[in-house]
Amino acid sequence: MRHVTIDSGHDYNRPMREAMYGWLDRWLRGRGDGSPVPEPEVRHEDPALLRCYPDAPSRPATIVTIPTFAHREAAARIAAVPRAPDHVQAWEAEAVAIRAALADEVLGGLPQAAPPRAKVAFDANRRLWTIEMSPEPGLSLRGFLREASLREGEVAPQGLVILSGEEDVTPESALAMGQAWVRAGYATFVVELRALGRLKPDTSEVAGAVDHNEAEWGIWIGRPLIGQWVFDLLQWIEVIGEVQARVSIGANAILAHLPLSLHGRGATGTAAILASAFAPKVTTTVAEGSLVRFVGPVPLPWSSIRMGLIAPGILKLGDVGRLASLTAPRRLVVVGGVGTDGEVLPKDQLEAAFVHARTVYGNYSADAALVLKTSLEEAGLPPER
Structure with missing residues (x-):
């Protein structure tokens, strides 16, 4: 094996090719010492x-663009x-199979155990807790916990909201x-x-695509x-449950029994x-400015949307709207949903x-729990x- 480094762009240029010719000559053909072999001049075809x-009129109708x-x-x-289905029992039986296939065949596996005990630090000036956790070995994530603003006479917050987005998370x-x-x-x-x-x-x-490579x-x-x-969000839900028992946030001390919401923006909303679907502790889910369908009525370009949302095989289970049914009958709020072209x-x-x-929410008599709007x-x- 030989490692040759050549400073170049995203290509396979002539010095690279000539180095490969020499290596192949030595090890596959028994010729030379492995030094680069000059490449003959190539005449490009028209x-x-x-x-x-050669032109659109000559192309058969059966030939379509990618x-x-x-x-x-x-x-x-x-x-x-x-x-x-037209009744709850049929849907719940179907949902078991969808969840299993979604977790194992599409998403690549979900947490089998809670993460290690999180590190917690308190910033008294900002009244902000910094929480660090490791969803799996080799990865460390940060989160910032803040108390609610209570009115006179209130003894506990309305709930606890886990928020995520695509931007840097700083205090x-x-x-x-x-x-x-x-x-x-x-x-x-x-x-x-x-x-x-x-x-x-x-x-x-x-x-x-800003995240093409990853x-x-x-x-x-x-x-x-x-x-x-999804893996990280599920681990954050576990972490906050464990941390709530350890931190006292002034008048917000009773956090462990609060209703829990998820609010994701952009890609994290999807x-x-x-x-x-895998977090029954979550009572309300909010997706803001997020991709809500992979397939529209007409072909659209993929634009201004993170490529990381693409999961091979997901359409065998349905588009986002069908997978969202797994949340029923808990509250789901979708605001400013976008298509693959990034347009609302x-x-x-x-x-x-x-x-x-x-339909599924209707089967549960929970129509009001599914909220589809254009803005918060x-x-x-x-x-x-």
């Missing part, structure tokens, strides 16, 4: 001569998924991100997930990034929808994306006391 169909082909195949998979950003919830009487826990914010690998954008790595190891984000869906298309979930304000979040 691209027009290489085209199967986006059109992908959309057609994806739509066929969605069409093959069973419709929502300052945590204070800003949770401010509205704090004013509404909720304790907030702003957490970071792997490969986002400060933990995003220093990789360049590829074809408009998303690709996740696929290679059978653990797509969205599965790893992850929150999937995580809630109009209200009618948002409803169409969640028609399966709407329209959804009444954070709620007024």
